[in-house]
Amino acid sequence: MKRILMAVCKQEVGSFNPKPTQYTDFEIRRGAALIEDLRAANTTTGGAIEVFTEHGNIEIVPTYAAWARTTGGLVVQQDLDRLVDELLAEVRANAEVDGACISMHGAMASEEEGDPEGRVLAGIREAIGDVPLVANLDLHAVVSQRMVDMTDALVLLHTYPHVDMRQTGQRSAKVLLEIMEGGAKPTSARVQIPLLARGDQLITATGKFGEALVICQEIEASEGGLAAGINIGNPFTDTPDLQSNIFVTTDNDPERAEKEALRLARFMWQHRELFVADLTSLEKAVQLAEATDGLTVFSDAADSTASGASGDSNAIFRGLLDHNYSKKALLPLVDAAAVAKAHAAGVGATLSLDLGGSIDPARFTPLSLAVYVQTLSDGNFTYEGGLPAEAGRTAVLIHRQHAILVTEHIAASVGLRIFQAHGLEPTDYDLVVCKSPNGFRVHYEALATRIVAVDVPGSTSANLKSLPYTQCVRPIFPLDEDVVPPFALEDE
Numbered sequence: 001m002k003r004i005l006m007a008v009c010k011q012e013v014g015s016f017n018p019k020p021t022q023y024t025d026f027e028i029r030r031g032a033a034l035i036e037d038l039r040a041a042n043t044t045t046g047g048a049i050e051v052f053t054e055h056g057n058i059e060i061v062p063t064y065a066a067w068a069r070t071t072g073g074l075v076v077q078q079d080l081d082r083l084v085d086e087l088l089a090e091v092r093a094n095a096e097v098d099g100a101c102i103s104m105h106g107a108m109a110s111e112e113e114g115d116p117e118g119r120v121l122a123g124i125r126e127a128i129g130d131v132p133l134v135a136n137l138d139l140h141a142v143v144s145q146r147m148v149d150m151t152d153a154l155v156l157l158h159t160y161p162h163v164d165m166r167q168t169g170q171r172s173a174k175v176l177l178e179i180m181e182g183g184a185k186p187t188s189a190r191v192q193i194p195l196l197a198r199g200d201q202l203i204t205a206t207g208k209f210g211e212a213l214v215i216c217q218e219i220e221a222s223e224g225g226l227a228a229g230i231n232i233g234n235p236f237t238d239t240p241d242l243q244s245n246i247f248v249t250t251d252n253d254p255e256r257a258e259k260e261a262l263r264l265a266r267f268m269w270q271h272r273e274l275f276v277a278d279l280t281s282l283e284k285a286v287q288l289a290e291a292t293d294g295l296t297v298f299s300d301a302a303d304s305t306a307s308g309a310s311g312d313s314n315a316i317f318r319g320l321l322d323h324n325y326s327k328k329a330l331l332p333l334v335d336a337a338a339v340a341k342a343h344a345a346g347v348g349a350t351l352s353l354d355l356g357g358s359i360d361p362a363r364f365t366p367l368s369l370a371v372y373v374q375t376l377s378d379g380n381f382t383y384e385g386g387l388p389a390e391a392g393r394t395a396v397l398i399h400r401q402h403a404i405l406v407t408e409h410i411a412a413s414v415g416l417r418i419f420q421a422h423g424l425e426p427t428d429y430d431l432v433v434c435k436s437p438n439g440f441r442v443h444y445e446a447l448a449t450r451i452v453a454v455d456v457p458g459s460t461s462a463n464l465k466s467l468p469y470t471q472c473v474r475p476i477f478p479l480d481e482d483v484v485p486p487f488a489l490e491d492e
């Protein structure tokens with residue numbers, strides 16, 4: 001029976017979010033709890049566990065799983081050190097294995113460190129020695145050369161919005177088994193692309209990016225194609241490795257890996273102008289919502305708590321009030337102080353509050369409003385994907401005809417569950433705001449008459465030129481003019 005080590009380390013950081021991520025923001029599982037709690041969830045880890053279990057002759061060696069409940073700002077350095085130390089201690093205590101399958105997001109960063117995943121993978125490699133090591137990553141990973149060097153293959157998500165977490169975990173497990181048992185000799189190529197991508201064309205079902213991912217899937221389905229993926233980075237994780245990459249791994253065919261990676265890189269570069277977000281001004285967005293019969297959904301990608309933002313933007317709510325939006329809106333907001341006041345006042349109370357700008361006051365100014373406290377809760381619920389949410393104490397506040405779900409902690413407002421868990425049915429409203437660039441489409445596309453990507457300030461704005469980059473690869477498109485990629489655009 002072959003032994004396969006598993007570990008999980010996931011966080012997606014927004015460097016421009018002033019609220020740091022702490023140790024307590026992570027869910028931690030050790031040993032068998034990793035399998036028990038993740039096997040059924042729509043996660044890469046769950047998919048890998050399924051393949052290893054069905055194999056029948058694999059002993060999974062679960063070590064340590066840490067995943068942040070939501071995205072957040074840079075991880076506090078000593079908290080990151082604690083997480084990495086704990087993870088590697090569990091790995092070292094279980095290092096007699098035949099292979100390893102590691103699940104990561106890939107866009108983690110701390111106050112001082114741009115490549116924690118590279119440190120984790122190097123530590124795992126040191127502990128387990130020269131046995132096959134495969135890592136699965138989000139396609140928004142920020143990938144370092146160290147991560148490439150420490151692994152035999154990187155297996156990336158193939159969908160955006162992401163729906164193939166489980167399948168990606170399965171694919172990574174199968175690649176590992178092909179190397180361990182099938183005699184495959186992984187040969188990998190990486191082509192770096194000086195590109196930060198955003199916008200609707202990234203949607204795999206309808207956009208140009210989807211065409212490139214189909215090529216990746218064809219490579220993986222072909223004889224000798226082990227893994228192929230396009231990694232566009234999280235554009236808000238401002239570290240020295242931030243850019244886009246192609247990763248292709250073949251079975252003992254380095255030339256083909258290079259050739260396929262180059263082909264994909266050229267495709268992405270040729271279509272780079274399409275990967276710039278098309279945003280609508282707030283004033284125009286409110287007009288569109290007013291004129292729409294049926295549900296309008298506003299994407300507040302600039303304050304996306306699924307991309308690393310603080311969640312305390314009140315910019316859209318302010319715009320609705322300023323422009324006298326006459327219908328019913330439902331909005332999420334992170335504001336611990338407002339929640340505390342609402343809990344002190346109790347259900348049924350009417351009080352004056354400052355709403356918004358509690359975390360990122362440089363970008364958002366509090367709105368002073370009279371609100372009615374409709375409901376209060378502990379904020380514990382389960383997201384659509386099966387993972388637990390801990391939004392902290394919450395309050396549903398009513399101002400005029402609008403409902404604001406205020407949470408103490410940062411929570412992902414991508415699906416419907418966050419609202420439904422608080423007695424709010426999104427389809428009862430004319431307008432719902434999702435703090436999500438595109439992931440919300442999985443849940444809202446079938447319900448919405450109109451979807452509008454609104455141009456408002458925020459630490460994860462799709463208007464990338466509005467952000468204070470200091471670390472990422474430069475020059476890079478679209479931040480800089482006349483960027484020349486480090487590869488030939490045609491064969492010589």
Ligand SMILES: [Zn+2]
Binds near residue numbers: 139140162
């Ligand atoms: Zn992602």
